[in-house]
Amino acid sequence: MLWGKLNRALRAMIMMLQRAVKGHLNLRAALFSLAMIVSLLFAIKALCLIDRSSLWGDELRTVIKAFQPSVLFIFDYLKTDSHPPLYYLMLWGWGQSVGQSAISLRLFSWLAYLVGGILMITQAAGLARCRARAVAFAALLAFCTPFPVRFSIEGKGYALLVAMLALALLIRRLILDRASFRPTLIIAYGLAVALASLTHYYGFGLICALLFWDGLRRRWSLVFAAFIGIVPSSLWIIYSSGHLFNPSTNRWIAPPEFSLLSxxxxxxxxxYPFWKLGGLILLILALNSWGHRKRFMEVLDADARSGLNQLLDRSGIWGGCVLVLIVMGLSYLKPIAFSRYFVVLVPVLVPALAAAAADWSLRYRGEWFALVILTMVVLHYWHAAFVDINPPQGEFRRERSDFRSVSLRLADESWRYADRSILFNASDQMLVAAGSLKSNQKPWGDKDDLLSRLTQGNSPEQFYLAASGRKSKMNKRLNDLKVISDQNGYQCFQLDDLPRGAMVLNCQQKTHP
Known part of the structure; x- marks a missing residue:
């Protein structure tokens, strides 16, 4: 009885929606357009938050590497760094064209986020039978879920990595879909492989995993193109091998444990990812038993399994599985697995999931139930996907250091010292470029500069010590500077007018009675 009433209500809503759609557009076209509009709104919201927060430590290190007068500096600097050069070279050229500022730094990532999303949408359309639905699902996954949104405006190379890998995977799928040999596509695949593997070493790893998988399937043209494509990144690994294979490199990464998965x-x-994952599994089971056009065993028949295997192969998921196994295995010898690095799987998973969802044949009631759930998820992610780049007031995130507030607070002070003075100098550089600070700022000093100033006479009456990050980390970073200050007759007081993620101590000479 209740189901009958709900069913009649749903039918009435459909009729109302169909009457509301003008011209030749039907309800499916209206829902498709709505998905595109929602995806665009998510991208616009990310763009509006581009200057919402301070550059954090890793973004300021990007500034130090890429925003330099000479491109030769990048090659010298990255010899002792854990990243290949392509992102920084492209960012250097971008900065020379549009200006070296915090906004241009993040705008570059946002543009890569757009390009990567479009490429993943194109890939999903090629993987699915129901192309329009695949495009809609891929757009929502690529632009509205937390992983892509998190890196959409971060001044790091992850958005570019996703775009480069999406390009390589798209060309690889085009090659697999064509029975005849296409030299142009093979050359294009080799170039895309070179770009992806020179953007991040996890990109290099995924390409090697795909090379291994394609070798098992005897796809020698793909293997040859990928092998040639990884030559430049392999040469770069040799060039920077002194740093990459140093036992102390990336010592901050913990060995694999359950927290890596969570x-x-x-x-x-x-x-609450496990609750969401459990809910997703229950939803799939419910739709299969209640809303699917076929019985559960029919879904698992030989034809369905063959189609699933083709999807996993053409999308690159098998290569992604090989990468995860390699990374986890190597991490027990030398930890290299870090949660943010697994963004490398986004261009593999998004098109595959979108294609699988699009080709899922549901009954009328199953489609509407899935649509209601999808609407609730999108509404939830309108806030939840942006939490890391726009945290609630008073909430602190690991990446949300507030160097900008410290730089602005101490803009007119001459004597400023910090444990990571190079990052504060980079923060000042970005604020000068934005016109928020004068260009004649005195550089920040480090621990050695403070000790030299206080022990060589002509000591200042007061100076400032600063740090940014978690409170426990800030106290640790300021400890050595405070000890030097105390030993030289200064007393330090914390300033209270700074937001979370920033700490400043005002140190003044002790007065003797």
Whole structure:
């Protein structure tokens, strides 16, 4: 009885919606347009938040590497860095064209986020039978879920990595879909492989995993193109091998443990990821038993399994699985697995999931139930996907250091010292470029500069010590500077007018009675 009433109500709503759609557009076209509009709104919201927060430590290190007068500096600097050069070279050229500022830094990532999303949408359309639905699902996954949104305006190379890998995977799928040999596509695949593997070493790893998988399937043209494509990144690994294979490199990465899985899922699904994952599994089972056109065993027949295997192969998911196994295995010897690095799987998973969802044949009631759930998820992610780049008032995130507030607070002071003075100098550089600070700012000093100033006479009456990050980290970073100050007759007081993520101590000479 209740179901009958709900069914009649749903039919009435459909008729109302269909009458509301003008001209030749039908309800499916209206829903498709709505999905595109929602995806665009998510991208616009990310763009509006581009200057909402301060550059954090890794973004300021990007400034130090890429926003330099000479491009030769990048090659010298990255010899002792854990990243290949392509992102920084492209960012250097971008900065020379549009200006070296915090906004241009993040805008570059936002543009890469758009390009990557469009490429993943194109890939999903090629993987699915129901192309329009695949495009809609891929747009929502690429532009509205936490992992892509998190890196959409971060001054790091992850958005570019996703775009480069999406391009390589798209060309690889085009080659697999064509029975005849296409030299142009093979050359294009080799170039895309070179770009992806020179953007990030996880991109290099995924390409090697795909090379291994294609070798098992005897796809020698793909293997040859990928092998040639990874030559430049392999040469770069040799060039920077002294740093990459140093036992102390990336010592901050912990060995694999359960928190790696939970942190990765939080980045992909948002808070409470296991509850969401469990709910997703229950939803799939419910739709299969209640809303699917076929019985459950028919879904698992030989033809369906063959189609699933083709999807996993053409989308690159098998290569992604090989990458995960390699990374986890190597991490027990030398930890290299970090949750944010698994963004490398986004261009593999998004098109595959979108194609699978699009080709899922549901009954009338199943389609509407799925649509209601999808609407609730999108509404939830309108806030949840942006939490890391726009945290609630008073909430602190690991990446949300507030160097900008410290730089602005101490703009007119001559004597400023910090444990990571190079990052504060980079923060000042970006604020000068934005016109928020004068160009004649005195550089920040480090611990050695403070000790030299206080022990060589002509000591200042007061100076400032600063740090940014978590409170426990800030106290630790300021400890050595405070000890030097105390030993030289200064007393330090914390300033209270700074937001979370920033700490400043005002140190004044002790007065003797």
């Amino acid at each position: 942190n990765t899922l939080i980045r992909a699904l948002g808070v």
